[in-house]
Amino acid sequence: MSTVHEFKNTILKVENVSLNLGGNQILRDVNVDIRDIVRPGMSQGQIVGFLGPSGIGKTKFFEILAGLIKPDSGQVLLGDPLTPVQVGRVGVVQQSYPLFGHRTVLGNLMVAAARKGIPAAERKAKCEEMLAHFGLEGHAHRFPAELSGGQKQRVAIAQQLLCSDHFLLLDEPFSGLDIIMIEKVCELLRSIAALHEHNTIIVVSHDIESSASIADTLWVMGRDRDDQGNIIPGSRIKHTYNLIERGLAWQENVMSRRDFHDLVDEVRGLFKTL
Numbered sequence: 350m351s352t353v354h355e356f357k358n359t360i361l362k363v364e365n366v367s368l369n370l371g372g373n374q375i376l377r378d379v380n381v382d383i384r385d386i387v388r389p390g391m392s393q394g395q396i397v398g399f400l401g402p403s404g405i406g407k408t409k410f411f412e413i414l415a416g417l418i419k420p421d422s423g424q425v426l427l428g429d430p431l432t433p434v435q436v437g438r439v440g441v442v443q444q445s446y447p448l449f450g451h452r453t454v455l456g457n458l459m460v461a462a463a464r465k466g467i468p469a470a471e472r473k474a475k476c477e478e479m480l481a482h483f484g485l486e487g488h489a490h491r492f493p494a495e496l497s498g499g500q501k502q503r504v505a506i507a508q509q510l511l512c513s514d515h516f517l518l519l520d521e522p523f524s525g526l527d528i529i530m531i532e533k534v535c536e537l538l539r540s541i542a543a544l545h546e547h548n549t550i551i552v553v554s555h556d557i558e559s560s561a562s563i564a565d566t567l568w569v570m571g572r573d574r575d576d577q578g579n580i581i582p583g584s585r586i587k588h589t590y591n592l593i594e595r596g597l598a599w600q601e602n603v604m605s606r607r608d609f610h611d612l613v614d615e616v617r618g619l620f621k622t623l
């Protein structure tokens with residue numbers, strides 16, 4: 350598959366974000382950005398895999414990216430042109446998939462479409478289009494309690510995609526799924542990225558292999574050490590891997606490639622130093 354591409358405008362920018370909690374520095378001067386990737390003849394969104402050891406600050410950074418909590422300093426800018434993040438612009442898919450239990454699958458999507466301001470006359474068609482894209486047409490009139498975990502996850506992703514502004518944050522989307530389901534989720538996320546030029550998906554995960562198999566970029570969060578090897582409090586994005594440059598983005602069967610496994614080993618090795 351061709352990797353001819355250009356990086357265009359920055360569509361997400363994190364500037365000098367720091368966060369303290371309970372007297373501890375959690376994040377320190379985090380600076381990172383995502384640029385719109387353009388490929389000839391297709392709409393190509395962005396997928397970032399966001400990795401880091403447990404307790405490093407991924408969840409807190411995720412909440413700041415979504416505008417759910419404010420950093421002590423710094424800011425997050427989104428869109429084209431860039432403007433400060435506000436709650437609702439970034440779709441957040443939590444592991445628990447919170448859906449309205451008293452509404453059907455279609456009803457849940459209709460609420461999201463209304464929240465986004467899609468005109469009433471167009472809502473049903475838009476929601477049905479989403480249901481078809483997510484392979485949920487047969488479940489439109491079911492209630493969340495009647496769905497499997499994987500089906501609930503797809504409804505939650507569709508719902509967040511409908512009511513947000515091209516940005517989706519997913520918290521551990523592969524957790525608790527078997528290998529076939531993980532492949533399906535990977536396929537779904539790739540297809541969402543291809544739905545719109547600006548669609549940008551950030552996947553927070555402990556699963557290095559699955560994240561790397563769909564990402565164009567990996568962010569690894571970690572802390573610095575001083576000259577004596579002591580940890581300096583406050584995490585930042587310590588390493589950014591450009592998988593396009595490595596020829597590993599947008600490749601069929603990338604997981605069967607030796608250079609892909611070398612990358613996964615490299616990231617795993619890096620974790621031990623963070």
Ligand SMILES: Nc1ncnc2c1ncn2[C@@H]1O[C@H](COP(=O)(O)OP(=O)(O)OP(=O)(O)O)[C@@H](O)[C@H]1O
Nearest residue numbers: 370371373375401402403404405406407408409410
């Ligand atoms: N309300 C709080 N007050 C003080 N410290 C907190 C608070 N919430 C989180 N922390 C600390 O902030 C750090 C980062 O937590 P966070 O949940 O962001 O880590 P994480 O990378 O998402 O971890 P995991 O991968 O295990 O979910 C942890 O050391 C945690 O103990």
